[in-house]
Amino acid sequence: MSGTRKKALLKVIILGDSGVGKTSLMNQYVNRRFSNQYKATIGADFLTRDVQIDDRTVTLQIWDTAGQERFQSLGVAFYRGADCCVLAFDVTNAASFKSLDSWRDEFLIQASPRDPDHFPFVLLGNKVDLESQRAVSSKRAQSWCQSKGNIPYYEVSAKEALNVEAAFLAIARDALARESQESNDFPEFPDQIRLNPNQQSNSSGSGCNC
Amino acid sequence: MLPYMAYRYVKNKRENNQRNMEENLDSMVSNLTRSMVPDQCVLRIPGVAAKLIDESEEYVPGVLSIVEKSIGVFIEWSPSEDSDASWVIASDDGNTETYNPRSPSHSASLEKTSSEDIAKLAFSLDVNDLSSYKNIEPKKGKGLPSIRLICKDGTSYVPLYFRNTSTSAFNDVLQRYLTLRRSNREANLIVVYDQKAEALAKSVSMLDENGDILSRFMQNPYMTAMTGFSKITSFVQDQVIPTVLDNDAVSSEEKIRLMRELRLANDKFEEQMRVHSDAAGEFEVVTQLELPPRPDIYRESSVTQQMWDAFKLPNGSIDPVKLHHLKMNVFRGGLNAEIRREAWKLLLGYRKWDESDAEFEKRKQKLSVEYENMKRQWSSITDDQEKRFSKYSKRKSLVEKDVARTDRTVPFFQGDDNENLKLLHNVLMTYVMYNFDLGYVQGMSDFASPLLFVMKDEVDTFWCFVGLMNITHRNFEKDQAYIKQQMNQLRDLVMIVNPRLANYLESHQSDDMYFCFRWVLVWFKREFSFLDTCKLWEVLWTGQPCASFLLLICVAILDSQTNVIIDNKFGLTEILKHVNDLSMHLNVEEILTAAEAIFHQLSASQNKLPIHICQYLNIGETAVTPTSPNRSFEENL
Numbered sequence: 001m002s003g004t005r006k007k008a009l010l011k012v013i014i015l016g017d018s019g020v021g022k023t024s025l026m027n028q029y030v031n032r033r034f035s036n037q038y039k040a041t042i043g044a045d046f047l048t049r050d051v052q053i054d055d056r057t058v059t060l061q062i063w064d065t066a067g068q069e070r071f072q073s074l075g076v077a078f079y080r081g082a083d084c085c086v087l088a089f090d091v092t093n094a095a096s097f098k099s100l101d102s103w104r105d106e107f108l109i110q111a112s113p114r115d116p117d118h119f120p121f122v123l124l125g126n127k128v129d130l131e132s133q134r135a136v137s138s139k140r141a142q143s144w145c146q147s148k149g150n151i152p153y154y155e156v157s158a159k160e161a162l163n164v165e166a167a168f169l170a171i172a173r174d175a176l177a178r179e180s181q182e183s184n185d186f187p188e189f190p191d192q193i194r195l196n197p198n199q200q201s202n203s204s205g206s207g208c209n210c
Numbered sequence: 211m212l213p214y215m216a217y218r219y220v221k222n223k224r225e226n227n228q229r230n231m232e233e234n235l236d237s238m239v240s241n242l243t244r245s246m247v248p249d250q251c252v253l254r255i256p257g258v259a260a261k262l263i264d265e266s267e268e269y270v271p272g273v274l275s276i277v278e279k280s281i282g283v284f285i286e287w288s289p290s291e292d293s294d295a296s297w298v299i300a301s302d303d304g305n306t307e308t309y310n311p312r313s314p315s316h317s318a319s320l321e322k323t324s325s326e327d328i329a330k331l332a333f334s335l336d337v338n339d340l341s342s343y344k345n346i347e348p349k350k351g352k353g354l355p356s357i358r359l360i361c362k363d364g365t366s367y368v369p370l371y372f373r374n375t376s377t378s379a380f381n382d383v384l385q386r387y388l389t390l391r392r393s394n395r396e397a398n399l400i401v402v403y404d405q406k407a408e409a410l411a412k413s414v415s416m417l418d419e420n421g422d423i424l425s426r427f428m429q430n431p432y433m434t435a436m437t438g439f440s441k442i443t444s445f446v447q448d449q450v451i452p453t454v455l456d457n458d459a460v461s462s463e464e465k466i467r468l469m470r471e472l473r474l475a476n477d478k479f480e481e482q483m484r485v486h487s488d489a490a491g492e493f494e495v496v497t498q499l500e501l502p503p504r505p506d507i508y509r510e511s512s513v514t515q516q517m518w519d520a521f522k523l524p525n526g527s528i529d530p531v532k533l534h535h536l537k538m539n540v541f542r543g544g545l546n547a548e549i550r551r552e553a554w555k556l557l558l559g560y561r562k563w564d565e566s567d568a569e570f571e572k573r574k575q576k577l578s579v580e581y582e583n584m585k586r587q588w589s590s591i592t593d594d595q596e597k598r599f600s601k602y603s604k605r606k607s608l609v610e611k612d613v614a615r616t617d618r619t620v621p622f623f624q625g626d627d628n629e630n631l632k633l634l635h636n637v638l639m640t641y642v643m644y645n646f647d648l649g650y651v652q653g654m655s656d657f658a659s660p661l662l663f664v665m666k667d668e669v670d671t672f673w674c675f676v677g678l679m680n681i682t683h684r685n686f687e688k689d690q691a692y693i694k695q696q697m698n699q700l701r702d703l704v705m706i707v708n709p710r711l712a713n714y715l716e717s718h719q720s721d722d723m724y725f726c727f728r729w730v731l732v733w734f735k736r737e738f739s740f741l742d743t744c745k746l747w748e749v750l751w752t753g754q755p756c757a758s759f760l761l762l763i764c765v766a767i768l769d770s771q772t773n774v775i776i777d778n779k780f781g782l783t784e785i786l787k788h789v790n791d792l793s794m795h796l797n798v799e800e801i802l803t804a805a806e807a808i809f810h811q812l813s814a815s816q817n818k819l820p821i822h823i824c825q826y827l828n829i830g831e832t833a834v835t836p837t838s839p840n841r842s843f844e845e846n847l
Contacts, residue, residue, distance in 0.1 A: 018652060019611035033330065037618045040611075040652050042736060043728040045790050046783070048363055061363075061783075068608070068652045070688050074724055077782060095607070 007050070009059045010175045012168075013079055013111070015103045016088035017096040018067030021126040024158035025088060026064045029168045034159050041066045044075045051172055058172050072106060079111040083175045084120045091125045091141075091155065092133040100144065120178060121151045122171050129157040250278040253383040257373035260287060260331045270328050274370060276337075276383050283387045285340070285359065287370060288332040331368055335359060337387050341778045342401040344369075345377055364780055364787030369795070396773035499706065502814050504807040509799050510543035512745075518549050526567030528556065533563055541754040544745040550664045557751040558677030560670070574669075581669045584643045585636060602642075605649045609638045616655040620740050622663050634662050637672045644676065651686035654679075656735040660744050681751075685731050696730050696761060697723040699826045703765050706823055707808055711772045718781050725786040726764050733760060742798040749802060755809055757828035766804035767796065 014022045023038045030047040046063045063082075065075055085107050089096040104121060113119040125141050128134075138155060145151040152174070154167035258274040272289040344358040355377045359367040372380075381400070384390060393399035521536045523529050528536060545553050555561040561570045588602070596603050613635045617623045623630055637658055642650050658675050665671040684692035700723050705712040715721045728736055733750065735743050750760055771792070775785055809827075812819060816830040824830035 018608060031330065037615065039615055039617075039736070040655070042653055042656075042731055043724070043790075044786065046787065048365075066652060070651065070686075070690055074690060074693065074727055077719070077722060077724060078786070095604075 007057045007059050010083045011061045012084045013063045013082045014086045017099045020088045020090040020096045021158045023064050026062045028158040028164045044078050076110045084171050086122050088124045090127050091136050092130050094135040097136045123151050123153045125155045128155045129160045252276050259371045260368040283337045284334045286334045289328050345400050346398050364784030366791035393777045401777045501811045505810050507803045507806045512543045512546045513539050514546050515549050528563045537752040541752045545748050558674045560673040560677050578669045585640045587643045588639050605642045609650045612655040617659045633668045653732045656732040700761050700764050707765050708769050714776050720782050720785050725789040737793045758826050762805040762808050766801050
C-alpha cells in the first residue's frame with residue numbers, strides 16, 4: 001500500500017543571526033508549536049515534515065544552525081546538497097537585517113551550489129507580532145530582495161504561527177518546480193532532488209557516489 | 211483545484227517518464243482510498259508510559275497502538291486521557307519510583323508548559339519509516355520492558371515503558387507488516403529487514419562466492435598497504451558495482467550500502483587489520499593492534515563534607531601529600547552537592563590548593579574589588595555611548611539573547627524577572643570586559659549557569675568562570691582550530707579503540723566527527739541533566755586519569771552506539787540526528803565507567819600505541835610531567 005509511495009526530499013537550510021528565531025520557525029512549521037524556552041542552537045539539527053504538494057508527497061528536511069558566525073565553517077558538510085536556503089532576520093532588529101548579505105554570500109561559498117546565480121533563496125522577516133518595535137520596514141526588505149534577483153519575501157511570526165505555513169509551502173512548491181524544470185533542461189545531470197523509491201536513502205551523505 | 215490537478219496530470223503525462231506517471235496514479239488512488247477506508251486499530255496496549263526528556267524525568271502514561279490506515283500502517287502513542295492513576299516502577303537498582311501523571315503540586319504556570327510537553331510526546335509513525343528499535347526485556351523485578359523506536363532519518367522517539375505486559379505482543383503484530391531481525395551483535399536491537407536490499411545481498415554474496423571479487427581486492431597486499439580499506443571499497447563501488455550489478459530494481463545507493471555491509475561482514479579481515487592515519491596524515495598505514503579486554507570499573511560514592519575535610523590541614527589548605535588522593539576520590543565518585551561550593555573554587559583554580567583560609571579570604575577581597583571595577587566599566591556605558599561602540603554593543607546583545615534562553619527549565623532560572631538571570635548577565639558582561647578580545651561566544655552561558663547555580667554569588671561565579679574559561683576558551687576562538695584539532699584526535703582515538711566504527715564513519719563521509727561538536731564545545735552540557743552535568747564536570751576538572759579524558763568520554767558514547775549506527779546503516783545526516791537525540795538519554799555513571807575502562811585499555815598498551823595517541827592522552831614515554839598542581843589541571847584539560 002504505502003510501499004509504493006514515492007517521496008521527494010527537499011533540503012532546506014535556515015540561516016541568519018543569532019536570536020532571529022531560526023529554531024522557533026523550524027519548530028513552528030514542523031511541530032506547530034512555539035516555546036520561549038528554546039536554547040541557543042549549538043551545532044546543527046534538522047526536523048522533517050511531509051507535505052502534500054498537488055499530487056506529490058514531499059519531505060521537507062529543515063536544517064537549523066547556530067547563528068554565530070564562527071561556528072559556520074564546521075557545519076559545511078550538512079549544507080551540501082541544499083535545495084533552498086531560507087535567510088531569516090528579526091524585523092525588530094536592524095542589525096540582523098544588515099547581516100543578510102554576508103549570510104547569503106557565506107552560503108554560496110560554503111554550499112557551493114551548482115548554479116549560484118539562480119539558487120533559490122527565500123527571505124523571512126520574523127517577529128512581526130512585535131509590530132510596535134519594528135525596525136525594518138517591509139518595503140526595505142522587499143527592495144533588498146529585488147536587488148538579489150527577486151528573492152521571495154515573507155513576513156512571519158513563529159510565535160503567532162503567522163504566515164509560517166504559507167512560507168514553507170511556497171518554498172517547497174518552488175523547489176519542486178525547479179526540480180522538474182531542471183530535469184527537463186539538463187536531463188543528463190543527476191537530480192538535485194533525490195527521488196527515493198523507498199525513502200530509505202533520504203540522507204544526502206550516505207548516498208554520495210564519490 | 212480539480213481543473214488544476216487535471217492540468218498537472220496531463221502535463222506530467224506528456225512531459226515526464228513512466229515512473230512519474232505511476233507516481234501520480236499511486237497518489238490519486240491513495241487519495242481516493244483514503245476517503246473510503248476507515249482506520250483499523252490492530253493492536254492497543256494501554257499502560258505504556260513515555261519518559262519525559264526534561265529535568266523532571268517524569269513518566270507519562272499512555273496508549274501504544276498499531277493502526278492500519280488507507281495510507282499505510284502506523285505505530286502510534288498518545289498520553290492517556292484518564293491519567294489520574296499514578297504508578298510505580300521498580301528501577302534497576304531495586305528502588306521504587308512513583309510516577310504521577312500530573313502532580314497537582316505544580317504551579318499554574320508550570321502546568322501549562324508541562325501539558326504542552328506531554329502533548330509533544332504523542333506521535334504517529336509510518337512503519338515504513340521505521341529503521342530499528344531498542345527492545346529491552348529486563349528480568350523480573352529489574353524494571354519494566356521498554357522499546358525505543360529509531361527512524362530511517364536517524365530520529366529516536368521517546369522510550370516507552372510497558373507497565374502490564376511484555377513487549378512481545380507489539381513485536382508479534384509488527385511482524386505482520388515488517389520483517390524483523392535481532393541484531394547479531396546487540397541482542398536489544400531489533401532491525402527492520404529490508405526485503406529488496408536482502409534479495410540483493412543474496413545476489414551479491416553469490417557473486418562473491420563465485421567471483422570472489424572483494425576478497426581478491428582485499429588480498430592484494432600492495433593495495434591494502436597503500437590505501438585505507440574503505441578506499442578500496444570505494445574503488446569497488448565506483449568500478450565494480452556498476453558493471454556487475456546493473457539491476458534497475460535497486461538504486462545504486464542501495465548497492466553501495468550493500469557492498470559496504472559486505473565489507474563490514476568480513477570480520478576476519480577486520481580483526482586482523484587495523485587501519486589508521488599516521489601522524490603526518492599523508493598516507494595511511496596498516497597496523498595490527500589488539501587492545502586488552504576492558505577491565506571492570508566501579509564508580510564510588512560521592513565525596514562528602516567529612517571526607518573532604520579530612521584532606522585539609524588545620525589552616526584550611528589542602529594537604530599537598532593528599533592532593534592526588536583527593537583528586538582521585540573526586541574522579542571516582544564526584545562531589546556531594548553540599549561540598550561543591552567549596553570544592554569547585556579549588557578545582558577551577560579560583561582558590562589555590564595550598565592557600566589557607568586566611569590567605570584566600572584576603573585575596574578574595576582584592577578580587578572582589580577587581581570584579582566591581584570591571585563591572586562598572588560596562589554598566590556605566592550609556593545608551594548614547596553604545597551607539598558609537600558597535601563591538602561592545604554586539605557582544606552585549608548576544609549576551610542578552612542567550613541569558614534569556616539559558617536553562618530556563620531549571621527551577622533556579624525559571625520565571626519572568628528571575629533575579630538569577632540578572633546575575634548570570636552580569637557575570638557574562640563582566641567577562642566581556644575581562645577578555646574583550648574573546649568577548650562573548652555562544653556556549654559560554656552554558657558553562658556559566660551551573661557555576662552560578664552552585665556558587666549563588668556573583669563574584670565567586672565570575673572568578674570560577676574565569677578559571678573554567680582558562681581551560682575551555684580555545685573552544686570559542688574565532689578560527690575554531692582547537693575544535694577541529696579535538697575532532698581529529700577523537701577520530702584517531704576511535705580508530706584505535708573501535709576500528710569497525712571508525713571505518714564505517716570514514717566510508718560514510720562522517721569521519722570529520724562533526725556530530726560530536728556540541729559534546730566537545732560545551733562539555734556535554736546539552737546531553738545530560740543539570741545535575742549530571744555538574745557531576746561530569748567536576749570529574750573532568752580533576753584532570754584525572756589522563757589528559758583529554760573528555761575525548762575518551764566521547765569515544766565511550768560512540769562505542770556504545772556502534773551497532774545502532776551500523777545496523778541502521780546510518781549516513782552522515784542520520785548519525786547527526788541519532789547523536790543529537792541521545793541528549794538526556796545517557797547515563798552519566800555508565801559513561802564515566804566505560805570511558806575509564808577505555809583509558810585502562812589504552813594505558814595498558816601504551817608502548818604499542820602510535821605516538822600521537824600517547825601525546826593526546828599525555829601517557830607513555832612522551833608524557834610531560836606537570837610542574838605544579840594548578841598547572842597540571844590547566845594542561846591536562
